[in-house]
Amino acid sequence: MFRLADDLRVYLHREPIDFRAGINSLAILVEQSMGLNPFERAVFAFCNRRRTRMKLLFFDRSGFVLMLKALTEDKFRWPLRQETVVPLDAEQLHWLLDGIDLDAMVRHPVRQYEFVG
Template sequence: MFRFDDNLKVYLHRDPVDFRYGMNSLSILIEQSMRLNPMDTSLYIFGNRRCDRIKILGWDGSGFWFLLKRLETSHFIWPDNKADIVTMTTNVLHALLDGDDITAIRRHPKRDRRVS
């Protein structure tokens, strides 16, 4: 399991994407649809329609990292947030990657596990 720095920005794309998309197509989607810079030090999370796979795209300063995870016995649960772009902390990202229901994580000022 990967662990990411606590200061890392993480963005979740709300709508499912075509999982034939690779690094180039997803970086264009980040620029045009999310209006963000794919070459900053953030992670961008994308899911498929069945919610059993996610793709993560990130830039480390010299190239893109491209990660894929498929859950075998369950599915990822996206937050009910109506925004096109959802930001999350790395703790919530870890919960998502573990297959936890991140919608059950409530916002609390003293807790770092929040979805906005």
């Protein structure tokens, strides 16, 4: 299994896409539909209508990389949020790839303390 850098930004395209789309089509989708820069240090995730396949697109110094994960018996639990682009961190993407429902997960809030005691 591969691991992404912890500080890498991840953006999910919430709506399913035509999975015949290749690198160029997905890079244009990132730019025009998602309003993001496909060359930034980020991973862009896409899913098919049946939620059985996921494509990850990112730019790696000299060119684009396209990865595909296909499930044979299960489905990805794609977030059911309203926004077109769902921002995640690398850890959440790994959870999604492992089949965890991100909408069901609740973390402790991040707290900032000024005093010990």
